[in-house]
Amino acid sequence: MNPNYLRPAAAVLAISFTVVAGCKRHDDHGHPHDAKGGHEHEHEEKTAQITAFSERHEVFAEHKAAVVGKPTTFVTHVTDLKTLEPRREGPVKFVLRHGETTFEHPQAAPAKPGIYLPGIVFPKTGNWQVTLLVPVGATNDAISLGVVEAYADAHAAQHAEISDGPEGVSFLKEQQWKILSKAEPVAKRRIVERVRVPAVVVARPGSLAQVATPQGGRLLAPAGKSLPTLGDTVAAGQTLALLQPAFAPSTALEYTSRQAETAARVAEFTTRAVEAGAELARAKLAIEQAEVTLKRLQTLVAAKARPERELQEAEFTLKDAKAKHAAAIVVEAAYREAARAMRASQSLTGPVAPTVIELKSPIAGTVVAVSVGAVGEQLAADRVVFTVLDASRVFLEAKVPEAGARKLPEAKQAVLELPGERGRFLPVTGKGGGRLVFTGLQVDPATRTVPLVYELPNPAGRLRLGEFVTLQLETGRAEDAIAVPESALVEEGEQLVVFVQLSGETFDKRDIKPGLRDAGFVQVLDGLKEGERVVTKGAYAIRLSSISGVIPAHGHAH
Template sequence: MKNLNRLLLISTLASALSLTACSKKEHSHEDGEHEHPSHEEGHQEHGHGHGGGISVTHYTTEAELFVEYPPLILNTESAFAAHLTWLKDFSAVNQGQLLVSLTGGGHPEERVVATVSQTAGIFRPVMKPQYIGKRRLQLILTDGTQQSVHDLGEVEVYPDAKTATEHQAVAEEESGLIAFTKEQQWKIDFATAPAVTRAMRDSVSAIGVIKPRAAGQAIVTAISTGIIKSATNDFPHLGQKVLAGQTLAYLSPRLGGDADLAALSLAIEQASITLDQASYERKRLESLLTLEAVAEKRVIEARQQERLAQANLTAARKRLATYQGGEGGIALKTPISGTVVAVNTTAGASVEAGQSLLQIADLDKVWLEAKIPESELSRIQTLTGGFFSLNSLSQAIALEIGKNARLVAYGGLVDANTRTVPAILEFSNPQQQLRLGMTVNTQLYTGVAQNLVAVPASALSDENGQSVLFVLKEGESFERRVVKASIRDGDWVGISQGLIAGERVVTRGAYQVRLAATAPAAMGHGHAH
C-alpha cells in the first residue's frame, strides 16, 4: 500500500513538473468556453490540490489567501494558484500584484511577481528555486496603497523530485467535506468569520411594541361641533413635520338653534347702531359738562356705555368671521413638535365635539414596551438592557441602559389578563426607521453573563430542530457541523458544544454551501482550469 501511494505521488509530481508543457488555455466548467491567456501568464489554473500538492489558507486583517502549489524543487518551476479575497466585502482581488518571496537559509532572497490572471481573484506566479534547504515563504499582495503580507512560515526546497516524494506525507482527504470553490464564493453574497470567546449575556424573551413617549405624542381634537377648514393651501398630511404652536387647521363651530348667517349680520348692524348712539350721547354730555349743565357722573356713564357698545360690535363681527372664509374660526394648534402620524378628517368635513382629528408624535425618541412573562421574572437579577429585531432575519438592535437607552419603568404589578410585567426602555430612533405600533422580537438582559465560544447569529441555521454551522476547513472545503446553541446576545449566539474558538464559519451564503452539498449540479463547478 505504501509503494502504491508513493507511485501515485511520483506520478503527481511528474505532472506538476510538466505544467509548462501543458496547453496554455483556461477552461471553465461553468460555461464550457476556452480562453487564451497572455504569453507571460503561460500556465494553467488548477482546481483543488492534486495529491502531493500543498494548499494553505491564510488570513491577514485585509485579505484571505488560499494558495495551492506543488512541492518546491531545485531548478524546477513550481506554479502557484493563489486565490485572494478582500475581507471587507469578500470580493475577488481584481487588480494589483502578488510577490512570492523565498528568504533565509543563508541564501539570497528569491522573488517573483505576478499580476491577476484572466480570472479575477487568481494570481499564478511561477517560482523556480535556486537554493535548497529551509526557506521562508511569503506572498505579499500590493494594491495601490493597500498591502497584505501572508507569511506562510518555513518551507523545504528539495534537491530533486525523488527526495521531495520521500519527504512529502500523503495526506488522507477528509470524507464528507463540501466543495465550494472560490469562484462560486465570489459570485454570491458570501462571508466567513472566526468563532470567538466572549462574554455572552443571558436574556429572557418578551413581547415588544414600539410606542411614542408619554410626552412625545399629542392628539388634536374638535372642541365643538363644526366644520374643518385648512389653515394653508396644504391640509395636514401623514409624515408632515410640524412645530409646537403651529396652527394646523381652523374649526368653524356649527350654528345652534335658529341662528343663521343673516341673524349674525343683523346682530352686527344692531351693535353698530348702538355704538353710534352711545358715541353721540357721550359727545353731547361732554359738551354740556363744559358748560356745567350736567353732572360729571352722567358723562362717565355715557363713556362706559360707548365702550360696551364697541365690545358688542367686535364680538358680533368675530362670530360672523368664524363662518366666513380666511382665517376665521377656532385655531387648532399642535402642542408639540413632531410628525403627523394620523389624519382622521379632511378640509370641509363636519366634525363632532371631542372627535380626534390629528395625531402628532415625536419619532426621534421612542419607547420599547416589553411585556415579560410572569414565569421569567425570577431570572432577572438586574435589568441592564436588551435587544430586539423586526424578524428572525433582521439585524438586532442592542439597547444598554446608561449608554444608548434609559429605563423608564419596570412594572411591579402582574397584569391579571396577560400574566406579564411591562418594562419600558427609551432610546433614539435613527432616521426614524422604526414605526410606532411595530411588534418586535425582544430579549431583555437578566444581568447574568458567561464566557462562551460565539459566532454571528447569521451563521446558524435550523435544520429539523438541529443547530447547524458550515465550518471552513480549507479555502474551498467546508464541513456541515451540528452544534449545540446556547445564549443569544444581540447578533451573537453562544455555542456550548461542537465548535472551538478560531474555527471559521460561513456567516453569509450558508444556503448555497448547503446546496453545493445536496445538489452540486445546481451550483455549477465554477473553477477555472
C-alpha cells in the first residue's frame, strides 16, 4: 500500500465520533422491526455515527457495532463542500489500521448518489483507525473517521457501552442535498460598526446636457446620416442634427419684414453671446480662484493645519467650476453660431434657402431622450431635441441623520447595498474606485440630516440616475469578534436564532445575541463558540423541519 494515501487533508476542520442506541432517533429511518412493529431482540442493536470534515468533503457514516469476521455495512454519505452536492460517481477507499496491521477496502461507486455501502470485514478485535480516501483530481482527500472498535462476537457487540448521540433537530442528508444547505465553522473576524443611510444616484455636474434649438426652424439630419436614437453613443462636439431657420418670404413686403425680424434676432443672439462670454469669463476666474484655494489647502492639510474635509470641499468646488466653464463655452459658441447663421440669412437678396445651424452635443455620452418625431419637423425656438448623459461616473447623495454624523470620521469607507439584493455589497471607496467629495456643513432643518456626496465609477451603467440605494458607512468603532453571515440568522418573533450542526444529520437551534453588523456579517455576543459549525445556507428549511417535528424516512436501508 502506498503510504502517501494516508497523508491527511490540509486541515481537518472538525471530527466527531458519536453513537446512538438502537432506534431512539431513527424510528422511521429504515431500521428492521418485527411484523408487529416491535424490535427483533431483547437488546437493541447499537448504531454508531461518525461525522468528519476536510476542507473539501463532509463524511457522515452510520454502522452497527462491528463483529470480527462478519461484514459491517458503513452507510457512508459523502458531500462535496465545494458544490454542496452529493458525490454522485467515482470510487472511494477505506483504509484501516490496527497496530502494524493495515488493510484497504475499496468501493467502486456509490450505491445511490452520495451514499456508499461498503461491507467491511474486520480481521481481529480492537480499535481500528479508519481513514476514507476520496480521489480529487490526481490526489486523494484523506478524511479521518476516527476509531472504530471491532468486537469478538455478536453478544459482545450487543452489550458494548455506546453513548447516546446528540439530541436536536433531525434534517437528513437527502434533504440537505436537495436544497444545497451549507454549514461553516464559526470564526472571529474584523467587524466595523457601520451606519446605514439611504442614498440616491444623481448625475455629476456637467454630465447631463440638453441639446436645444436656438431659434425656430425645420429639423434636418446631418449629411449622409440619420438622427440619433435612444441609446446611441455620441462624442463631444458631434453634430446630432441640423436646423434650417424658418425663412420663406413670398413677397417683397414679407421679405423686408423677415429681414427686419432677422436683424432683431441677430441683435438678440449677439447680446446673448456677449452675456455668455461674460459668464465664461466669470467661470474662468472661478476656476483660478478654486485652484489657488485648493493649492493652499493641500499645503495646510499636509501640515495638519486644516481638516481633510476642507480639502475635499475645495476639490468639489474646483470640479464644479470646471463643469460650469465647459458649459459656458458651449453656450457662447451656440449663440455666436446662431448669430452668424442669421447674418448669413440677412445678406441674401431673395427667397433662397438659408444657412443651416448645427446642433452639437456638448459632452460625450449616451442619448437618453429624443423629443422630436422625424426629419422635416418644424420646431419652435428653445425646443429641447436631445438629452445626452455621461453615466460613466455618478454621484451618490446620502442623507446622514445628525446623530449618526458625529460617529463618522473624516476618512469614511463606504459600501453600497443594491435594492432587492440584500446581502450583496459593492465597494464604493477603496477597491470600488470611488471617493468622498463633499460633507455637508449644515443640518437640513426639515429632515435633520447632513448631506454626504460620493463619486464613483459606474461600469456598464450598473447604477441608474434616480435609483435609491443604501450606503453603509464605517464609523471609528471596530472589534475582532465572532461573527456569522446574515444568511445564518432566522427570526423567531423578536428573537434571532441559528442552527448549529452537531452531527451529519442533527442540528441544535440556538438563541443568539447580535452585536455589530458589517457588510453581510453579524457579530454574535452570546450563543456561539468559535469552531462550531453554523448553517449559513438552508437555515430556514431546517427551522421548518424543527417546527413540524416529523422525521422523514431515511430513504436507504441499514
